Amino acid sequence: xxxxxxxxxxxxxxxxxxxxxxxxxxxxxxxxxxxxxxxxxxxxxxxxxxxxxxxxxxxxxxxxxxxxxxxxxxxxxxxxxxxxxxxxxxxxxxxxxxxxxxxxxxxxxxxxxxxxxxxxxxxxxxxxxxxxxxxxxxxxxxxxxxxxxxxxxxxxxxxxxxxxxxxxxxxxxxxxxxxxxxxxxxxxxxxxxxxxxxxxxxxxxxxxxxxxxxxxxxxxxxxxxxxxxxxxxxxxxxxxxxxxxxxxxxxxxxxxxxxxxxxxxxxxxxxx
Amino acid sequence: xxxxxxxxxxxxxxxxxxxxxxxxxxxxxxxxxxxxxxxxxxxxxxxxxxxxxxxxxxxxxxxxxxxxxxxxxxxxxxxxxxxxxxxxxxxxxxxxxxxxxxxxxxxxxxxxxxxxxxxxxxxxxxxxxxxxxxxxxxxxxxxxxxxxxxxxxxxxxxxxxxxxxxxxxxxxxxxxxxxxxxxxxxxxxxxxxxxxxxxxxxxxxxxxxxxxxxxxxxxxxxxxxxxxxxxxxxxxxxxxxxxxxxxxxxxxxxxxxxxxxxxxxxxxxxxxxxxxxxxxxxxxxxxxxxxxxxxxxxxxxxxxxxxxxxxxxxxxxxxxxxxxxxxxxxx
Ligand SMILES: Nc1ncnc2c1ncn2[C@@H]1O[C@H](COP(=O)(O)OP(=O)(O)OP(=O)(O)O)[C@@H](O)[C@H]1O
Ligand SMILES: [Mg+2]
Numbered sequence: 001x002x003x004x005x006x007x008x009x010x011x012x013x014x015x016x017x018x019x020x021x022x023x024x025x026x027x028x029x030x031x032x033x034x035x036x037x038x039x040x041x042x043x044x045x046x047x048x049x050x051x052x053x054x055x056x057x058x059x060x061x062x063x064x065x066x067x068x069x070x071x072x073x074x075x076x077x078x079x080x081x082x083x084x085x086x087x088x089x090x091x092x093x094x095x096x097x098x099x100x101x102x103x104x105x106x107x108x109x110x111x112x113x114x115x116x117x118x119x120x121x122x123x124x125x126x127x128x129x130x131x132x133x134x135x136x137x138x139x140x141x142x143x144x145x146x147x148x149x150x151x152x153x154x155x156x157x158x159x160x161x162x163x164x165x166x167x168x169x170x171x172x173x174x175x176x177x178x179x180x181x182x183x184x185x186x187x188x189x190x191x192x193x194x195x196x197x198x199x200x201x202x203x204x205x206x207x208x209x210x211x212x213x214x215x216x217x218x219x220x221x222x223x224x225x226x227x228x229x230x231x232x233x234x235x236x237x238x239x240x241x242x243x244x245x246x247x248x249x250x251x252x253x254x255x256x257x258x259x260x261x262x263x264x265x266x267x268x269x270x271x272x
Numbered sequence: 273x274x275x276x277x278x279x280x281x282x283x284x285x286x287x288x289x290x291x292x293x294x295x296x297x298x299x300x301x302x303x304x305x306x307x308x309x310x311x312x313x314x315x316x317x318x319x320x321x322x323x324x325x326x327x328x329x330x331x332x333x334x335x336x337x338x339x340x341x342x343x344x345x346x347x348x349x350x351x352x353x354x355x356x357x358x359x360x361x362x363x364x365x366x367x368x369x370x371x372x373x374x375x376x377x378x379x380x381x382x383x384x385x386x387x388x389x390x391x392x393x394x395x396x397x398x399x400x401x402x403x404x405x406x407x408x409x410x411x412x413x414x415x416x417x418x419x420x421x422x423x424x425x426x427x428x429x430x431x432x433x434x435x436x437x438x439x440x441x442x443x444x445x446x447x448x449x450x451x452x453x454x455x456x457x458x459x460x461x462x463x464x465x466x467x468x469x470x471x472x473x474x475x476x477x478x479x480x481x482x483x484x485x486x487x488x489x490x491x492x493x494x495x496x497x498x499x500x501x502x503x504x505x506x507x508x509x510x511x512x513x514x515x516x517x518x519x520x521x522x523x524x525x526x527x528x529x530x531x532x533x534x535x536x537x538x539x540x541x542x543x544x545x546x547x548x549x550x551x552x553x554x555x556x557x558x559x560x561x562x563x564x565x566x567x568x569x570x571x572x573x574x575x576x577x578x579x580x581x582x583x584x585x586x587x588x589x590x591x592x593x594x595x596x597x598x599x600x601x602x603x
Contacts, residue, residue, distance in 0.1 A: 013381035028378045036366040108362035113351040114379040
């Protein structure tokens with residue numbers, strides 16, 4: 001064969017410790033997922049159209065009928081939209097992973113000497129970047145329809161930080177769901193089954209005060225409400241009480257449970 | 273590694289999915305530098321065996337060693353010694369051919385530059401250079417298989433597993449796949465290859481293990497197996513009005529074996545040795561005796577013949593036979 005071929009003795013893998021490879025392999029796969037985003041533009045377009053529809057729907061159809069106290073409804077709404085956008089992003093995480101499982105790519109990955117967590121971290125980190133992009137688009141849409149945030153630098157930093165953390169935490173839930181049910185279609189449906197109650201029975205679009213007792217108790221104590229209230233406080237420069245800390249605790253708690261769970265499910269997953 | 277141990281060794285592997293016994297005490301052994309063809313019908317347990325040997329699946333019982341490493345206890349080390357090309361091409365459709373190979377190189381922990389260089393080298397070797405910058409989803413089935421095979425060769429592994437590498441390929445792609453595999457083997461790679469085709473095992477493998485219902489029912493060289501099946505058959509169909517009996521006599525004179533006659537289909541056939549040379553003299557004698565022929569051909573024993581000879585049932589029956597064996601096809 002042609003000159004300059006690599007001799008097999010030269011094909012020496014690098015030697016580093018486990019932590020190094022968990023990061024490096026995760027990064028290789030994150031890049032793989034990121035370069036694919038512009039190659040499947042329809043996915044990104046739908047990821048953007050859906051929250052835009054929610055903005056228009058709530059701003060112009062329901063908004064007039066929803067009382068949120070002193071604040072203008074669009075100012076109230078946008079925190080909910082950001083959080084919902086990021087939470088729904090976890091469905092894409094699950095779908096991407098289920099596709100890799102169905103197409104046998106996970107078999108290829110599992111036959112390689114790579115860090116077993118990398119398929120999951122690569123996916124969740126790439127989804128973090130994608131979610132951030134979608135949130136920025138939503139911010140622009142919000143500004144167009146009258147959203148007037150009052151956050152300072154610290155408020156924006158806290159908002160972005162918390163949204164990214166939520167995105168990451170929920171992506172890992174999406175990963176656990178995908179590893180449990182493994183079919184792309186089922187992952188898609190399942191995602192909406194747990195996300196709809198979580199996002200709508202929350203303070204994302206309405207004040208929870210007017211909900212019936214049981215529902216209000218649920219709404220006030222679930223993570224989405226905590227994150228929405230915190231983000232709303234940051235954006236509108238209002239006191240957010242301890243919602244920020246509770247939201248942070250929720251996200252970290254989800255990660256502490258879901259990361260090891262997903263990694264162990266991944267290790268045990270027997271495709272086909 | 274040349275310590276006389278087999279490169280692949282499996283002993284009493286068992287694996288059940290619910291009531292389906294996918295593997296039922298499967299044992300096999302492959303000498304270093306040789307090729308074992310694992311031949312079996314749908315559902316025989318070929319893929320299950322390959323998945324266990326490549327660390328993807330844990331057996332319920334039994335043990336296996338590959339390249340001197342235990343597939344359960346030393347799975348991590350083993351993964352950099354083996355290459356696997358699964359039954360369904362595991363390429364990322366939304367990456368280009370080159371990106372696919374580079375990614376695999378990086379995940380084998382090659383330095384970036386080397387991963388790139390190795391990708392280019394493999395693309396050239398597998399005739400994919402022109403398509404290297406195209407997304408894999410635009411590739412034909414044959415190209416995907418080649419890319420998938422290339423991915424399993426990134427680290428030039430000493431032991432390679434190919435699960436039905438040519439199923440679904442057209443004759444030309446299949447032939448080029450055979451050539452590539454032949455080259456690998458002549459380079460000293462130990463290969464375990466599963467297939468449903470006797471001719472493929474015959475062409476590529478030193479030894480063949482016939483698997484049925486999760487266990488090896490026969491093992492040997494392809495000559496051993498053919499001897500049990502009865503070798504090649506020469507089948508002659510005479511044209512209408514021609515003398516079938518004369519044709520049968522000529523065939524008998526050349527083969528000295530039992531000649532079968534089928535009046536209705538104007539066919540006669542016998543087990544033969546000597547292939548092409550024999551055909552030309554049979555044809556010459558048929559012409560001299562003025563026997564018109566519609567068709568004449570050598571029929572190599574098929575998987576079905578092997579199964580009939582070994583088990584007394586045809587290959588397709590094997591999975592349906594046990595009534596509790598529910599097929600669970602995954603798309
Ligand atoms: N994940 C699974 N869940 C349930 N049953 C399975 C699973 N994988 C395999 N089986 C069953 O185990 C048996 C052996 O399957 P296997 O895939 O190993 O066969 P095979 O020889 O590779 O067949 P084919 O030629 O169709 O690829 C079959 O009856 C199959 O239905
Ligand atoms: Mg198979």
